[in-house]
Structure formats: structure tokens, C-alpha cells
Amino acid sequence: METERLTLRPLQPSDVDELRRLHADPEVMRFLDPAPVEDYLGPSFHAAVEKASGRFVGWFEFKPVGEGVVELGYRLHREFWGRGYATEGGKALIERGFTTGEVQRVVATTMAVNAGSRRVMEKCGLRHVRTFHVDWDEPLPGAEYGEVEYALTKEEWQQG
Template identity: 85%
Template sequence: MDSSVRISVVETERLTLRPLGPSDVDELRELHADPEVMRFLDPEPVEHFLGDSFYAAHEKETSRFVGWFEFKPVGDGVAELGYRLHRAYWGLGYAAEGGKALIERGFTTGGVQRVVATTMFVNAGSRRVMEKCGLRHVRTFHVDWDEPLPGSEHGEVEYALTKEQWQSA
């Protein structure tokens, strides 16, 4: 995936994904202020999410901000998938719906050959989303964090999907 190529707008059945911008800062702050949303995540400055790889997700029916998705080139045809949604939208299939749409766009028009995603081993919800997106568990590994989050003693997991696996599914 050419890092200069940016996915513009992606439409799914229920979502519109568009590049995050300065007008989204208040929504990002509200999302990141929820301790349950951030339970398995380290806080980062909101400005970090205004880069070329982050997409605001809005519900088509209501135009409400659902959360964000990340689809970031990390080199050699590999893109990293990430997502963070408001709790009100958990369990509705939005994370998998948005993730699948970005994966499809990456494989069909973005030059992506492999998609990867990581989370804490104990983050069962995120692992389910990865599996629903077609990613498969690749490895469990341990990281020495300066300030480990509860559950980090169980490690991190990496999931991945190649273009060939996606095409044959």
C-alpha cells in the first residue's frame, strides 16, 4: 500500500467512514474519556488520530459519531487495522462492518497484501471483531510495558489476513 494513497470515503450498509479531521476533536475527546472504551488501551493525544490513517465512522441513519477506524500502511504491502467505538455501538456489528470495508478497499484498490491487528489477549471483544473480519490468530507475545494495564500479564495477540486468504474466503 502506497503511504501516499489515502482511502477517502468508504460507505457500508450502515456506516460512512471519512478521514478524521480537526472538526472531530471534541468527539474524539468524548470517546477517549470513557474508561470502558480505554480499558485495554494506553491514552494518546487526540492529535495523533488526525493523521492520514484514521477515519471517523458515522451512522448513516442518524449521522451520529460511532467512533473511529484506523487503516495504516506499515510497509511492504502490510496495513494495520484498528478501531475504537462508543460503548452504545458495541455488539451491533459496526466494528466488523467497518473493518471488513477497509480490508476490502485495501485489497482491491490499495495495494495491500496483508492486514494485521493486535490487542491484549484478554480483550475478547476485539478478538471477536478481528475474527469476524476474517483475520486469524498468528501469535501471542509479551511486551514489557513501562506502565502495564491490568491483564497485560496474559500478553498481546496478533491476528492477520493475507489477500490470498481473503480472496479464497
């Protein structure tokens, strides 16, 4: 799948070193719990590669979480923050999901204090649905403010 500036393709075992480098950046992981890199090599995860340079930008998740519901996620190398890549990739996956699949609703969650990710969700057309609290074994700084859920339905997207 291609956007104006990105190629999105399935993550592959050959991407493991890039994934480890991405997940080793404390600023990238500031609002996230780490998971084993191998967890990202499933069909729901897409490598984002910058078309102009061929560089690994990060990854996008578009994972089924219920009947007709998918979860949007993303994680980019810091050097690519602020360039609109997260919004570009997110919008492309949402459009493909609503136009070619059985997707009826897209959801995304983040920590309430993660303003950057919340902006991306909003730019992708998702709206704030709720704030909720989770009891984490080892809460990250800011966890006391809760988590937020954003969502977009196919009908809202079509009207947008």
C-alpha cells in the same frame, strides 16, 4: 466510503471533541494506552458516522506499517458496541485495501484478554498468528497474559 450503515471519512479537526469524549470513557480505554488526540488526525484514521442518525460512532485505523502491510484498528463509543459496526467497518476497509491498493496483508493486535476485539478480528476474517509479551512501563490489568496478533493475507481473503 460507505457501508450499509456507516459512512467512513477522514477524521477532521472538527472531530476532536468527539475523539476526546470517546477516549475519556474508561471502558472504551480499558485495554488501550491513551495517545494525544491530534495523533488520530492523519490520513490513516477514518471517522465512522452512523448513516441513519448522523452520530459519530468512533474511528477506524488502516495504517501502513510495512511494504504491503497495513494495521487495522478501531475504537467505538460504548453505545454502539454489539451492533456489528466494528466488523462492518473493518471488513469494508479490508476489502478496499485488497481490491484497490497495494495491500497484501492486514494485521491487528490487542491484549489477549480483550475478547470483544478478538471476536471482531475473527469476524473480519483475520486469524490468530501469535501471542507475545511486551514490557510496559505501566502495564494495564491483564497485560500479564500478553498481546495477540491477528492477520489476513490478500490470498487468504480471495480464497475466503
